[in-house]
Amino acid sequence: MEDTICAISTSLGVGAISIVRISGPDTLKIISEIFSSDIKNVQSHTIKYGHIVDNGEVIDEVLLMIMKAPKTYTKEDIVEINCHGGINTTNKILEVLLRHGCRLAEPGEFTKRAYLNGRINLLEAEAVGELIKAKSDSKRKLSLNQLGGNLTKKINNIRDTLLGLMANIEVNIDYPEYTDNLIITEDLLRKRLGEISQNLKELVNGAKFGKIVNNGINVAIVGKPNVGKSSILNHLLDEKKAIVTDIAGTTRDIIEGTMSLNGIEVNLIDTAGIHETDDLVESLGVQKSLESIQNADVVLLVIDGSKKIDAEDKDILSKVPKDKTIIIVNKSDKLISQDIGIDLPLVYGNTMDLNGLEGLKNKLIEFFDINRINKDLTYLSSARQIDLVNKANEALEEALNNLDRKIPIDMIENNLKSCFDYLGQIIGDTYDEAVIDRLFQDFCVGK
Numbered sequence: 001m002e003d004t005i006c007a008i009s010t011s012l013g014v015g016a017i018s019i020v021r022i023s024g025p026d027t028l029k030i031i032s033e034i035f036s037s038d039i040k041n042v043q044s045h046t047i048k049y050g051h052i053v054d055n056g057e058v059i060d061e062v063l064l065m066i067m068k069a070p071k072t073y074t075k076e077d078i079v080e081i082n083c084h085g086g087i088n089t090t091n092k093i094l095e096v097l098l099r100h101g102c103r104l105a106e107p108g109e110f111t112k113r114a115y116l117n118g119r120i121n122l123l124e125a126e127a128v129g130e131l132i133k134a135k136s137d138s139k140r141k142l143s144l145n146q147l148g149g150n151l152t153k154k155i156n157n158i159r160d161t162l163l164g165l166m167a168n169i170e171v172n173i174d175y176p177e178y179t180d181n182l183i184i185t186e187d188l189l190r191k192r193l194g195e196i197s198q199n200l201k202e203l204v205n206g207a208k209f210g211k212i213v214n215n216g217i218n219v220a221i222v223g224k225p226n227v228g229k230s231s232i233l234n235h236l237l238d239e240k241k242a243i244v245t246d247i248a249g250t251t252r253d254i255i256e257g258t259m260s261l262n263g264i265e266v267n268l269i270d271t272a273g274i275h276e277t278d279d280l281v282e283s284l285g286v287q288k289s290l291e292s293i294q295n296a297d298v299v300l301l302v303i304d305g306s307k308k309i310d311a312e313d314k315d316i317l318s319k320v321p322k323d324k325t326i327i328i329v330n331k332s333d334k335l336i337s338q339d340i341g342i343d344l345p346l347v348y349g350n351t352m353d354l355n356g357l358e359g360l361k362n363k364l365i366e367f368f369d370i371n372r373i374n375k376d377l378t379y380l381s382s383a384r385q386i387d388l389v390n391k392a393n394e395a396l397e398e399a400l401n402n403l404d405r406k407i408p409i410d411m412i413e414n415n416l417k418s419c420f421d422y423l424g425q426i427i428g429d430t431y432d433e434a435v436i437d438r439l440f441q442d443f444c445v446g447k
């Protein structure tokens with residue numbers, strides 16, 4: 001981090017202004033060389049008007065935002081050049097900076113420096129990257145809350161408790177004669193671990209919500225041919241996306257579309273009707289339908305309510321995971337019987353009435369607890385964070401198991417140490433170079 005980096009922080013196109021950002025130890029020296037006046041002694045956090053001049057030629061009329069270390073984004077000296085927008089001016093200024101000794105920043109390098117210099121932790125750095133990419137209100141709020149520090153506080157509280165507990169166990173092992181220290185009895189340890197476990201579970205469950213906000217919900221619409229799967233897709237999307245006919249086997253490939261349910265993205269996947277067929281193309285479609293069942297967060301199994309349930313319906317029913325299936329009894333406008341005889345979450349609906357599938361939307365909101373998701377929006381969310389919090393939870397579960405199995409306390413202490421370390425990795429207290437590099441690769445240049 002000895003070099004001084006620069007990048008265009010705004011998107012490169014025609015616009016009123018662009019911002020070129022510089023950070024590092026030589027920032028003030030380099031800017032003074034190319035600016036119409038010396039800025040080395042300018043007060044921090046001020047704006048200065050002037051010109052960028054290169055070999056006697058005025059490149060642009062600009063405003064400089066001068067921020068001196070350490071109270072800056074990177075904790076280094078930073079100058080942001082507000083220049084006229086447009087590709088030529090902005091690139092020209094970048095070019096002059098590079099010639100005067102700046103290095104072009106890598107994607108996310110300013111944020112990486114903010115992290116390495118201890119201004120933000122890894123969880124917060126990740127949130128910055130997500131905030132920039134956020135396309136919905138929910139995603140924006142989720143990222144902003146991760147940046148806000150509440151999650152970090154929760155993680156640090158658990159880590160502090162673990163650390164205190166480990167220290168106490170150590171003292172008990174090393175100095176058994178010091179009876180004025182708190183003696184960690186089996187009962188006391190069980191109680192403490194129980195408390196930690198509860199806090200961890202909260203994080204684990206929250207992370208499930210975080211994943212939904214980040215990635216949306218994948219919904220596979222399956223069933224035998226002609227029950228109305230494609231009609232349901234079209235109805236939900238309010239668009240004639242899939243072809244609908246009364247000919248069985250019309251849908252042969254996967255057809256996808258996205259709708260929003262209270263701000264949560266729902267990815268709908270219409271599939272080929274599952275049944276025995278000799279047609280090669282159709283059978284490949286059926287194969288894809290079965291695969292989509294595996295990849296879905298919830299399966300909507302569609303049944304034709306105008307007919308009796310038959311062996312084909314029952315066969316498909318045997319292929320879907322019961323814990324993530326909702327039955328849609330479609331064609332409720334011609335329903336022959338209320339009694340379906342299937343013990344799974346069930347909705348009646350049809351694609352003929354305007355709001356014929358409102359019940360389904362409500363069922364999905366209920367199934368994923370979407371109203372609760374939106375209330376808090378303080379969750380771990382990236383795949384990296386979720387993996388680590390699950391591992392931390394497993395380590396703690398193992399500690400509890402080992403306690404039940406009367407395993408020696410130093411082994412249990414190892415479990416607690418693992419739990420502590422996994423949580424530390426979430427906030428980047430301990431880190432692995434490769435993970436950090438991968439994480440910042442996904443960032444925009446200039447952030």
Ligand SMILES: Nc1nc2c(ncn2[C@@H]2O[C@H](COP(=O)(O)OP(=O)(O)O)[C@@H](O)[C@H]2O)c(=O)[nH]1
Nearest residue numbers: 225226227228229230231244245246331350351
């Ligand atoms: N009466 C009635 N007919 C429907 C309903 N939904 C779909 N259909 C009809 O059922 C036939 C098959 O629909 P389609 O969506 O192609 O079924 P898929 O093969 O499961 O995708 C078409 O003729 C639709 O017009 C419904 O809610 N009520």
Ligand SMILES: [Mg+2]
Nearest residue numbers: 229230250251
């Ligand atoms: Mg279809």
